[in-house]
Amino acid sequence: MGVEPKRASEWIIHGERVIDDTRRAVLGIADVELPDGVRFEQYVLRVPSAAMVIVLDDDERVLMLWRHRFIMDRWVWELPGGYLDPTEDPMACAAREVEEETGWRPRSMERLIAFQPMVGTIDQENVVYLARGADFTGSAPDINEAERVGWIPLDEIWQHIEGGRIIGAGSVSGLLAVLLLKATGEL
Incomplete structure (x- = not known):
């Protein structure tokens, strides 16, 4: 070649x-x-690759974390996820992060979208998965990760994005992909 x-x-x-x-x-x-x-x-x-998950329950609610981001000094909703270890499978990382950060174990997962958040300066692949359903493990969420865990109705996601309460590239990209699937009847 x-x-x-x-x-x-x-x-x-x-x-x-x-x-x-x-x-x-x-x-x-x-x-x-x-x-x-x-x-x-x-x-x-x-930066190491990252993986995150949109956990969607039967009532079309999304599992999210309410957390403080010190760099911007703002409170925002984010999807659970994290950095991949060098040899870690992205889907395994994503599932592990959901459970560690929220106390919920995702059921079936599928790759939804992958992207680079700032192609002019940063090299970091982000992969977003879609999980349909989750089981509560009884574990308390990690206090270092979020103040609280919440289920946000999918129909309210756009309002949170527009209102500046969901601003992270991974969360916005993944959630917009899910909203598009819903709008086209593919969800």
Whole structure:
């Protein structure tokens, strides 16, 4: 197999140096060149992949976490999920995170959507799964993860997005995908 030829609008990467390397992120600076010859440095953040789950119950309610995000100093609703360990299966990670964070064990799960949240700066694949139903394990949710766990009616999700109470890229992307499936009768 040959190498694909360079396209006219493709940037050239002359190198990348690491600024900081931690367990959860590698921050670097890439030396890049635009197609017109302009050369500059661009910050690059490489973060482990993440997996999250939309748990939908029989009453079309979504299992969500009410949590504080210190970076923005805001309280928001989010889907349960987390970073993948290097060799972890994304679906196994997603199911584990739901149970640890909420005390609910998802039943059947299927891959819904995958995306990169900020393709110009960050490399981090996010995978969102759809679980139909969950069983309560009797475990209390992790206090470090959320103040409370709630079941939000699917019909109210758009109001929460529009009102700024659901703002995370994973939660918004996944929930919009579910709303689209519902609107087209595919849910």
